[in-house]
Amino acid sequence: MYEPQLAVILKQRFGFTEFRAGQQEVISQLLFKQQSSLAIFPTGSGKSLCYQLAATQLPHLTLVISPLLALMKDQLAFLQANNIAAASIDSSLSVQQSQQVMQDLHSGLIKVLMVSVERFKNERFRQAISSTPISMLVVDEAHCISEWGHNFRPDYLKIPSYQQWLKIPLVLLLTATATAEVKRDMASKFNIVDENIVQTGFYRQNLELNVESVSASVKDQRLVQLIKEYQYSGKPVGIVYVTLQKTAENIANKLITSGINAAAYHAGLLDEQRQTIQSKYMANGIDVVVATIAFGMGIDKSNVQFVVHYDLPKSIENYSQEIGRAGRDGQHAYCCTLANLDNLNTLENFVYGDTPELTAIEYVINNIRDEQQYQQWETQIYSLSNNSNIRQLTLKTLLVQLELMGILQAKYSYYAQFKLQLLVPQEQILSTFNSERQQFLQQIFQHTDFKKVWGILNFDSLFQASQCDRARVVTALNYLESKQMITLQTSQITEVFSVNTERLIEPNLATQLYQYFLDKEHKEIKRIQALVDFFELDSCLTYNLAQYFDDKSIMEQGFTHNDGLNQCGHCSVCKGKVAKLAYSKDHHWPEAKQLEQSLVGLKNALYQVGVTDDSHALGCRFLAGISLPIFTKIKARKLAGFGCCEHQRYQQIMNKIEQIM
Numbered sequence: 001m002y003e004p005q006l007a008v009i010l011k012q013r014f015g016f017t018e019f020r021a022g023q024q025e026v027i028s029q030l031l032f033k034q035q036s037s038l039a040i041f042p043t044g045s046g047k048s049l050c051y052q053l054a055a056t057q058l059p060h061l062t063l064v065i066s067p068l069l070a071l072m073k074d075q076l077a078f079l080q081a082n083n084i085a086a087a088s089i090d091s092s093l094s095v096q097q098s099q100q101v102m103q104d105l106h107s108g109l110i111k112v113l114m115v116s117v118e119r120f121k122n123e124r125f126r127q128a129i130s131s132t133p134i135s136m137l138v139v140d141e142a143h144c145i146s147e148w149g150h151n152f153r154p155d156y157l158k159i160p161s162y163q164q165w166l167k168i169p170l171v172l173l174l175t176a177t178a179t180a181e182v183k184r185d186m187a188s189k190f191n192i193v194d195e196n197i198v199q200t201g202f203y204r205q206n207l208e209l210n211v212e213s214v215s216a217s218v219k220d221q222r223l224v225q226l227i228k229e230y231q232y233s234g235k236p237v238g239i240v241y242v243t244l245q246k247t248a249e250n251i252a253n254k255l256i257t258s259g260i261n262a263a264a265y266h267a268g269l270l271d272e273q274r275q276t277i278q279s280k281y282m283a284n285g286i287d288v289v290v291a292t293i294a295f296g297m298g299i300d301k302s303n304v305q306f307v308v309h310y311d312l313p314k315s316i317e318n319y320s321q322e323i324g325r326a327g328r329d330g331q332h333a334y335c336c337t338l339a340n341l342d343n344l345n346t347l348e349n350f351v352y353g354d355t356p357e358l359t360a361i362e363y364v365i366n367n368i369r370d371e372q373q374y375q376q377w378e379t380q381i382y383s384l385s386n387n388s389n390i391r392q393l394t395l396k397t398l399l400v401q402l403e404l405m406g407i408l409q410a411k412y413s414y415y416a417q418f419k420l421q422l423l424v425p426q427e428q429i430l431s432t433f434n435s436e437r438q439q440f441l442q443q444i445f446q447h448t449d450f451k452k453v454w455g456i457l458n459f460d461s462l463f464q465a466s467q468c469d470r471a472r473v474v475t476a477l478n479y480l481e482s483k484q485m486i487t488l489q490t491s492q493i494t495e496v497f498s499v500n501t502e503r504l505i506e507p508n509l510a511t512q513l514y515q516y517f518l519d520k521e522h523k524e525i526k527r528i529q530a531l532v533d534f535f536e537l538d539s540c541l542t543y544n545l546a547q548y549f550d551d552k553s554i555m556e557q558g559f560t561h562n563d564g565l566n567q568c569g570h571c572s573v574c575k576g577k578v579a580k581l582a583y584s585k586d587h588h589w590p591e592a593k594q595l596e597q598s599l600v601g602l603k604n605a606l607y608q609v610g611v612t613d614d615s616h617a618l619g620c621r622f623l624a625g626i627s628l629p630i631f632t633k634i635k636a637r638k639l640a641g642f643g644c645c646e647h648q649r650y651q652q653i654m655n656k657i658e659q660i661m
Contacts, residue, residue: 006031006053013056014049014082022200026050026172029196030136031057036171036192038142040178040199043324044300047174048075051138054172055112056084058135061105063168064114065159066140072114074300079112086112089119094482102128117155120162121410121495134168142173143317146185154400160189176324177317180550202551203568206327209541210336210572216584219338223251223310224258227288230334231260235305240290241322243311243343251310252290261287265295293318302329309337314347315527316534316548339535341583344528345624345649351524352650353626356390356398357617358514363388364398365510368408372499377408380416380494389611389630394517399497401513407504408497414470415490418457418477420448422486429485441480444473454489538578542568587647592660598623598641599661605634616657623653 006024010016022041027050029037041047052075055062066072072088079086087101087110104110105128119125137159139145145156163171171190178186178199187197214222223240230238240255242248245266252264263277263286280286282301289295293314307326313319319337327333367384368377385392402408422429426445430438447462448455457477462468481488537544543566567574589595599619606613611630621628622636625643636642645653 009053009056013053013084016049020046020049022198023050023053026198027054029198030054030170030172033196034170035196036173036190038173038175038183038187038190038192038197040175040183040197042200042202042204043176043321044302044328045176045200047176048078048140050174051136051172052079052082052084052112054136058170060133060135061110062112062136062138063129063134063166064112064138064140065117066114067116067144067153068141069116071140072116076114084112085110086114088114089125090114090116094478096478096482105129105132117153117159120155120158122412130166134166136170136172137163137166137168138172138174140174142186143175143178143182145173145189146178146182154397157400157404163190177320177549179317179548183550199551199553201553202546202549203542203553204324204327205568206330206332207323207542208332208334208570209323209545210334210577211339211535211541211579212336212572212577213340213579213581214338215340215582216342219310219340220251220254222338223308224255224260226308226336226338227255227260227306228258230306231287235334236287237284237301237303238288238306238308239295239304239322239325240288240308240310241313242290242292243346245292247311248290248292255288255290263289265289265291267292293322300328301325303331304328304333305331306334306336308335309339311343312337312339312341312347312531312535314350314531316531316545319531319534320545320549337535339579339581341532341581342647344532345647347528348525348650349624349626351521351528352624353621353628354391354394355517355521356388356394356514357613357615358510359613359615360388360390361398361513361517362510364390364395365504368402368499369501369504372501375499375501376411377497377499378494379497380492382492386629386633389628391629398513398517401516403497405503407500407509409500411496411498413493413495416492416494417490418459418474419454419489419491420457420477420480420486421454424485429480432485437476440468440472441476443468444476532581535579536581537573539573540567541571541573589648589656590641590644594644595623595641595656596660598639598644599657601639601641602636605636605639606630609634616654616661619657619661620650620654623657624648624650 006027007018010019022039023046026037026039029035030050031054037050039047039050051062051064064075066075069090069092072090076086076088087104089098089101093101101110101113105113115125139156139159144153145159146152171192173186173190173192175186183197183199186192187194212222227238227240230236240251242251245268248264248266252262255262263280265274265277269277277286277289278295281289290310304326307323309319309322313322323335326335364384367379367388371377371379381392381395385395388395390398399408403410430441433441443462443466444457447465448457457473459470459473462473463470477486477488480486534541534544534548572579599622602619602622606618609630618628618630622631622642623645625646631637631642645656648656
C-alpha cells in the first residue's frame with residue numbers, strides 16, 4: 001500500500017471524499033513510518049477516524065481505551081455501520097455476550113476492541129488479552145493520563161506499563177485539549193518524538209467568546225434575556241452549564257417558567273431520565289439543557305448554537321471543552337460566561353475536600369499491612385473510604401500510586417454479595433436441567449437465605465459444603481437470569497491486590513504520599529486562579545485561549561494586529577468590554593464564640609465514633625460545608641455550624657480557626 005491509496009480507502013470504507021486537517025499525517029505516521037503518534041485536534045474534528053482507518057490496514061487487533069461508555073457505543077455504531085468488525089467489553093454486556101466477544105477475539109474475528117482502563121484490573125481479562133496479538137493501542141481522551149491535565153484519571157497512569165507488558169508496537173493518543181506541559185507529559189510516557197505530535201489549529205473563527213461580569217441578583221434575569229436574544233436571532237439550541245445539581249434544577253425551572261423549552265441534566269438523575277433527556281435534545285425535542293459537567297462527553301450535536309456558563313467552569317480546559325460543543329456545523333455560535341466570584345470557593349472546596357489527611361493515609365497503609373494474608377489484600381472501596389475518611393475517587397488515586405510504587409498490583413475484582421429473586425418456582429427451575437445440574441443448583445438454593453422476596457447467597461457456606469468453583473456459580477446465576485427464571489442483583493464489589501510486604505514497611509511512605517496530594521492540591525488551586533485571570537484579561541480572549549493550548553498556527557488564522565496586540569475582533573474584549581469579576585455581596589463571618597461552639601460540637605460528635613483527630617482540617621471542612629465520609633457517619637449536616645462559612649474561602653476559614661482555637 002502507498003500513501004496515495006489512503007484517499008481511496010477513505011472513500012471506499014468511510015464514504016468521505018477528503019481528509020480533514022491532520023488526519024492523513026497521523027495515519028501516515030502509523031502505517032508508513034510505523035511510529036506512534038499524538039493527535040491534538042479540536043472537539044468534533046475527526047480524531048477517531050485516524051485510528052479507525054489505520055485499524056483496517058493493520059494486521060492484528062487495535063485496542064482502544066475510552067473513558068466513557070457513551071463514547072464507546074457511538075464509535076462502535078460507526079465502525080459496525082462501515083463493516084469494520086468491532087466490539088466492546090463493558091458493564092452493559094451479559095456474561096454470555098462478554099464470553100462471545102472473547103471467543104471472537106481469539107478467533108481473530110475482531111479488528112477493534114474497546115474497553116475502559118478499569119477493565120485491566122480484571123486478571124482474567126489481562127490473561128485473555130495477553131494471548132492476543134495487538135498492532136496498536138489507542139488512548140482516547142488521552143489528557144486523562146497526565147497529572148497536569150484537568151481530567152486526570154489515576155488508572156490512566158498505568159497504561160504505559162500495560163503497553164510495555166503487552167508489547168504493543170504502535171500507540172495513538174487522542175485529545176482535544178492539551179497545554180504545552182500536558183503535551184510533553186503525554187508524549188514522554190510513550191516515547192513519542194516531537195515530529196510525531198500533530199496539532200491542528202485550536203482557534204475556531206465561528207465561536208464568539210463573551211465574558212460578562214454579572215451579580216447574583218440579576219444573573220437569572222440576564223440568562224433568560226440572553227437566551228431569548230439568541231432564540232430571536234434564530235439560534236434556539238443551546239447548553240447552560242452550572243456547577244451544582246440543585247442549581248441545574250432551579251435554573252431549568254426558571255427557564256421553563258419564562259417560556260423556554262428547557263430541561264435539567266445532572267448525575268443525580270436516574271440513568272433512564274438522563275437517556276430520555278439526551279435523546280430528546282439530540283432529536284431537537286428540547287431547546288436548552290441546563291447541565292453540570294455530567295453532560296458533554298459523547299454529545300456530538302452539530303447545531304448547538306450557544307453555550308452559556310451560568311457558573312464559573314472548573315478550569316480553562318473544561319471551559320474550552322464545553323464551549324467546543326457549540327458551532328460544530330461551522331455556523332456562528334455564541335459562548336457567554338456570566339461571571340462573578342460567588343462560586344469560586346465552591347470550586348476550591350472540591351479540591352480541598354479531595355486532599356486526604358496524613359492520618360487517613362496511614363490508616364490505609366496499616367489496613368493493607370494488617371489485613372493482607374499470604375501477600376494478598378482484599379478491600380471494598382466504599383467501606384475503606386468510610387473507615388479512612390478519604391473520598392472514593394481520591395482513595396482510588398492513592399491505591400494507583402501504591403501500584404506505581406510497586407507496593408500493590410491489581411489482580412481481579414468480584415462482587416461480595418449476590419441477591420436473587422425467584423421468578424418461577426424452584427421446582428420448575430430444577431426440572432429444566434439434567435440430574436447433575438439439578439444437584440448443583442439445589443446446593444446454591446440451599447445456601448441462599450431467602451426472606452419474603454429476595455435471598456442472599458452465602459458463598460462461604462456453599463464452598464465449605466461443596467468445594468464448587470465460584471466462577472461456575474456466577475455463570476449459572478447469570479444463565480438463570482438470562483432465561484428470566486431469576487432476578488439477580490450484585491453489590492459490594494471487592495478488589496483483590498497482591499502486596500509487596502517489604503516495600504509496604506518503607507519509612508516515610510505515608511508522608512511521601514501525603515506530599516503527593518498536597519502538590520496536587522496546590523496545582524489545582526493554581527488552575528482555578530488561572531481561570532479567573534483569563535476571564536479578567538484586557539487582551540483578546542480568543543488569542544489568549546489558543547496561546548494557552550500552545551497553538552503555533554494561531555498567527556495564520558486571520559487575526560488583526562493593532563498596537564502590537566493580536567485581535568480576533570469578535571470577542572467581548574476586542575469589542576471593548578473587559579470584565580472585572582467581583583463577589584455579589586460581602587458575607588459576614590459568624591461570631592467567634594459561635595464558631596468555637598460549632599467546633600466543640602463537631603469534636604464531641606467525632607469523639608462519639610472514636611475519632612480524636614486534633615488537626616484543624618476537619619473543622620475547616622465542617623465550617624466550609626465540604627462533604628466527607630466521616631461527616632455522613634456523624635450526620636454532620638444536622639450539627640450546628642455545618643457550612644456556616646460556606647461563602648468564605650478555605651484558607652481564610654483555616655486562618656480564622658487558628659485565631660480562635
